[in-house]
Amino acid sequence: MQAIGERIKRLREQQGLSQRALAEASGISAAALSQLESGQTSPSVATLEKLADGLGIAVAAFFLEPGEDQDIELFELDDRPSVDLSHGGRFVPLTALRQPTGFEPMLVHLEPGGSFDENQYGIKSPQVFVWMRKGSARLEFDGREYDLHETHSVYYDARKPHNWRNVSDQPTELLMVRSR
Incomplete structure (x- = not known):
């Protein structure tokens, strides 16, 4: 802390x-x-x-540690810090550049039964692109449901009600890129 x-x-x-x-x-x-x-x-x-x-x-x-180079960032995924989500998941920021950019990539892990509701966390990104890296998940978007599987991708307006849910019995990984 x-x-x-x-x-x-x-x-x-x-x-x-x-x-x-x-x-x-x-x-x-x-x-x-x-x-x-x-x-x-x-x-x-x-x-x-x-x-x-x-x-x-x-x-x-x-x-980001003090003094780290801000012009380029190379890292190992296993070395990245992660933030636990309250509903059976965690996210891993994939960049730490301090300068505001037009996008923010992250890896979202969802355990079986886990969910990630960006609206719940106060995220205000207007646009989101997601690529299913591993497993499958359900996107509940504006009153409809979409099942996505490994290698599927989706782009959506995140200002509309939405939620990600792992309805499978295996862990899921999503590569999420949000606009800022």
């Missing part, structure tokens, strides 16, 4: 923002931000999204 809090504080200070200014820009309370920065609490995915929006950075920047 302490490491992510220290990174939030460092990124805030690099932009010359007070806790109150970042809290207002992010839509969270200054008290909650203070607790995050001091390591007293752990941020949810929704909170990381709000803070990233307030700072104008990708969520993955919270996982």
Whole structure:
């Protein structure tokens, strides 16, 4: 918890923002931000999204070590930090470049029965592209259901109600690329 809090504080200070200014820009309370920065609490995915929006950075920047090269990023997937989701899954940011880009790729893992509702986490990406890397999952989109299997892909307007659900008995991996 302490490491992510220290990174939030460092990124805030690099932009010359007070806790109150970042809290207002992010839509969270200054008290909650203070607790995050001091390591007293752990941020949810929704909170990381709000803070990233307030700072104008990708969520993955919270996982970047100080001094890492910001012009190019090479990594091993197994070395990437991940964020646990509340409903049987986790996501792995696939970039950590601090400069805002037009997209943010991530790997989403869903255990059997697991789900990922981007709306639940406060994600405001207008467009999403998903490629099924492994397994299968159901996309519940705007009142309809679509079953996707390995190597299938889909592009959708994420401002409409949607949810990903692993309805199989095997783990699923989705490569998700969201617009920012």
